[in-house]
Amino acid sequence: MTTQSTQPDLLYSEEEEALRAAVRDLLSDHCDAPGVIARTESDAPHDLAAWKALTEGMGLAGLLVPEKQGGQGGSHREVAVILEELGRAVAPVPYLTSAVVATEALLACGDEELLGKLASGRTIGALAVGLHVAPGAAVQTVRVEDGRLYGELTGIADAVAADVLLVPGDDGGLYAVEAAAVTLTPQVSFDLTRPLATVTLDGAVGRRVGDAEPAVRRALRAGAGLLASEQFGVAEWALTETVRYLKERKQFNRPVGGFQAIKHRLAQLWLEVVNLRAAARGAADALASGEDADVLVAVAQAYAAPVAVHAAEEALQLHAGIGMTWEHPIHLYLKRAKADSIAFGTAGAHRGALAELVGLQAP
Amino acid sequence: MTDAAELTRRTAELLAAHPPATTDRLDFLKARFDAGLAWVHYPEGLGGLGAPRSLQVVVDAELEAAGAPDNDSRRNGIGLGMAAPTILKYGTEEQKQRYLRPLWIGEEVWCQLFSEPGAGSDLAALGTRAVREGDEWVVNGQKVWTSGAHNSRWAILIARTDPNVPKHAGITYFICDMTDPGVDVRPLRQVTGEAEFNEVFLTDVRIPDSRRLGAIGDGWRVAQTTLNNERVAIGGMRLPREGGMIGPVAKTWRERPELRTHDLHQRLLKLWVESEVARLTAERLRQQLVAGQPGPEGAGMKLAFARLNQEISGLEVELRGEEGLLYDDWTMRRPELVDFTGRDAGYRYLRAKGNSIEGGTSEVLLNIVAERVLGLPAEPRTDKDVAWKDLAR
Numbered sequence: 001m002t003t004q005s006t007q008p009d010l011l012y013s014e015e016e017e018a019l020r021a022a023v024r025d026l027l028s029d030h031c032d033a034p035g036v037i038a039r040t041e042s043d044a045p046h047d048l049a050a051w052k053a054l055t056e057g058m059g060l061a062g063l064l065v066p067e068k069q070g071g072q073g074g075s076h077r078e079v080a081v082i083l084e085e086l087g088r089a090v091a092p093v094p095y096l097t098s099a100v101v102a103t104e105a106l107l108a109c110g111d112e113e114l115l116g117k118l119a120s121g122r123t124i125g126a127l128a129v130g131l132h133v134a135p136g137a138a139v140q141t142v143r144v145e146d147g148r149l150y151g152e153l154t155g156i157a158d159a160v161a162a163d164v165l166l167v168p169g170d171d172g173g174l175y176a177v178e179a180a181a182v183t184l185t186p187q188v189s190f191d192l193t194r195p196l197a198t199v200t201l202d203g204a205v206g207r208r209v210g211d212a213e214p215a216v217r218r219a220l221r222a223g224a225g226l227l228a229s230e231q232f233g234v235a236e237w238a239l240t241e242t243v244r245y246l247k248e249r250k251q252f253n254r255p256v257g258g259f260q261a262i263k264h265r266l267a268q269l270w271l272e273v274v275n276l277r278a279a280a281r282g283a284a285d286a287l288a289s290g291e292d293a294d295v296l297v298a299v300a301q302a303y304a305a306p307v308a309v310h311a312a313e314e315a316l317q318l319h320a321g322i323g324m325t326w327e328h329p330i331h332l333y334l335k336r337a338k339a340d341s342i343a344f345g346t347a348g349a350h351r352g353a354l355a356e357l358v359g360l361q362a363p
Numbered sequence: 364m365t366d367a368a369e370l371t372r373r374t375a376e377l378l379a380a381h382p383p384a385t386t387d388r389l390d391f392l393k394a395r396f397d398a399g400l401a402w403v404h405y406p407e408g409l410g411g412l413g414a415p416r417s418l419q420v421v422v423d424a425e426l427e428a429a430g431a432p433d434n435d436s437r438r439n440g441i442g443l444g445m446a447a448p449t450i451l452k453y454g455t456e457e458q459k460q461r462y463l464r465p466l467w468i469g470e471e472v473w474c475q476l477f478s479e480p481g482a483g484s485d486l487a488a489l490g491t492r493a494v495r496e497g498d499e500w501v502v503n504g505q506k507v508w509t510s511g512a513h514n515s516r517w518a519i520l521i522a523r524t525d526p527n528v529p530k531h532a533g534i535t536y537f538i539c540d541m542t543d544p545g546v547d548v549r550p551l552r553q554v555t556g557e558a559e560f561n562e563v564f565l566t567d568v569r570i571p572d573s574r575r576l577g578a579i580g581d582g583w584r585v586a587q588t589t590l591n592n593e594r595v596a597i598g599g600m601r602l603p604r605e606g607g608m609i610g611p612v613a614k615t616w617r618e619r620p621e622l623r624t625h626d627l628h629q630r631l632l633k634l635w636v637e638s639e640v641a642r643l644t645a646e647r648l649r650q651q652l653v654a655g656q657p658g659p660e661g662a663g664m665k666l667a668f669a670r671l672n673q674e675i676s677g678l679e680v681e682l683r684g685e686e687g688l689l690y691d692d693w694t695m696r697r698p699e700l701v702d703f704t705g706r707d708a709g710y711r712y713l714r715a716k717g718n719s720i721e722g723g724t725s726e727v728l729l730n731i732v733a734e735r736v737l738g739l740p741a742e743p744r745t746d747k748d749v750a751w752k753d754l755a756r
Contacts (some may be wrong), residue, residue: 256738263733363623
């Protein structure tokens with residue numbers, strides 16, 4: 001079994017709280033619920049104005065990139081705080097996909113040119129690996145022939161917003177491909193705020209940026225670990241909004257939130273949500289320090305998905321009729337939570353990884 | 364302001380004046396108390412220096428490194444964790460001087476006479492009567508779930524002094540002498556076969572008014588200090604990974620591959636994850652306390668650990684298969700210390716059933732979380748404005 005020499009720092013620093021306040025402020029201007037709902041069925045599913053404000057305005061796309069490589073030299077801890085807020089707003093911006101996953105892949109490859117571009121936020125990147133793939137799992141590749149790529153990849157999150165795709169080739173290389181050189185076909189996605197697309201390559205020119213296996217592994221581990229913070233944001237919104245609503249909503253001449261059957265469910269949910277916060281902070285701090293990261297990422301992902309889904313499902317049930325409407329934003333959170341439960345590997349896949357990591361082998 | 368350097372200096376002075384190797388254990392503890400290094404956040408003259416509580420670790424670490432004896436705090440958990448803070452807050456100067464030193468060094472062990480057969484979750488409905496006679500109170504009634512009563516010198520006791528007012532208003536808080544001839548302690552055997560707890564019958568027990576803690580009729584408020592400190596004590600611990608109930612079952616799993624099944628594997632991994640997350644939550648709470656920003660998570664930790672302890676120990680009984688049909692020992696005994704993770708899986712399973720009852724049932728704790736943390740409406744009350752004597756029972 002593994003032992004950890006130090007405890008992760010599970011709190012938020014003053015700077016992290018200030019960052020949270022700034023991001024929340026920005027999102028309340030850009031990503032109000034009716035606007036997000038309306039955008040889901042428009043031709044522009046991503047909110048690029050919000051993206052621009054977060055990246056060019058606040059410089060948040062390059063937090064994971066060292067300053068000497070054109071980034072802001074922050075850490076996973078701050079990125080996690082941003083993702084909490086993005087989750088709380090179900091903001092349709094390609095932050096997790098570009099500023100975390102694609103960026104981590106490029107950091108593994110050491111590709112300075114593209115790193116600088118992604119860090120500025122003016123270029124959006126996407127790792128062309130299906131959103132469902134867990135860290136360490138097999139990855140679909142495309143055929144490489146004389147520097148040209150041929151094949152089709154499905155389930156690529158935020159690909160329609162991307163300027164550059166990072167594509168694993170069958171020769172073990174990771175290739176940077178201009179989005180203009182491929183065919184992107186939107187898929188009808190369960191999560192309307194993180195749309196998927198099929199990427200078809202028919203002789204697109206790719207530039208080899210490094211080896212795919214270590215880059216994809218690193219990218220997916222960071223994505224999985226930090227997704228837990230987004231899931232925490234989703235769950236916390238669902239709990240807070242439900243508690244607020246049930247204090248106001250009256251039936252039988254009483255606030256619905258005063259019935260013990262409801263109070264106990266909400267208290268139970270609160271307990272799950274505060275547990276999730278600790279798990280997500282543990283993963284973020286471990287990714288930042290590099291210590292115990294495999295275990296704490298797997299723990300966070302094994303715990304987060306059921307909690308976020310439970311929170312969104314409880315929000316719908318306890319809002320009752322209004323919760324079933326398209327007009328109320330709960331469905332966005334339910335769809336995000338359910339899709340997140342598959343993204344970067346299911347809870348079961350992460351439990352399976354833990355079995356190996358902590359020495360609790362299957363029969 | 365006493366800082367870490369000052370505490371280090373004072374600790375070195377104590378060790379120089381009373382070398383642990385050549386000093387009697389109790390003499391060393393008395394000297395430590397008198398040097399203000401017992402609980403540094405207590406006032407000067409009462410075992411402390413008025414220093415921040417977070418600096419206690421500095422003193423403890425240096426004394427441990429020097430091989431100094433400690434006060435074996437587990438033997439007097441109720442005294443240290445519950446009686447002492449209450450005496451500190453509500454005691455007279457004389458009471459503080461009399462009780463705190465022997466309590467801290469462990470010469471005098473304390474127990475708690477709160478719960479009654481008819482007052483469990485509704486503790487404020489308690490019916491043990493204390494009637495004033497001159498300078499004394501005469502106490503009659505029955506208390507229950509009293510751990511350590513048979514080893515205790517003193518008890519913290521709440522009793523009804525006025526049945527004609529609503530239940531919260533008619534309670535007074537006392538210090539009860541457990542050697543009084545009217546105190547009858549009887550072991551209460553529980554589902555595990557042993558008797559950690561006692562029933563305590565109080566028959567014409569005489570308590571001098573000088574052992575009243577706080578004002579007459581103010582006992583409920585005084586008791587809140589006791590009960591709040593109980594929850595702090597539950598939430599403040601630091602656990603290593605696999606440090607709780609999951610540890611023994613993980614060990615069994617690793618050592619006994621022949622017991623493994625796919626179903627048990629899935630359930631074990633799920634509980635392992637939940638245990639690790641609960642551990643992180645407790646650690647986060649601890650970090651918040653150290654940083655001086657206590658969070659409301661403490662209220663939830665007891666809920667989480669109660670459920671986990673029950674599910675994990677239940678899983679382990681099942682994992683053991685044929686051995687799970689056996690039990691280590693049903694002999695009636697009175698253990699001095701309780702170890703939730705001690706003994707065999709069957710014992711752990713049965714003992715863990717108490718985790719969702721003792722110190723507040725999980726149902727009551729869920730109400731507390733809903734009302735105090737989430738701000739949801741309180742339960743409708745029919746007992747607030749009714750004299751205690753007129754309540755349904």
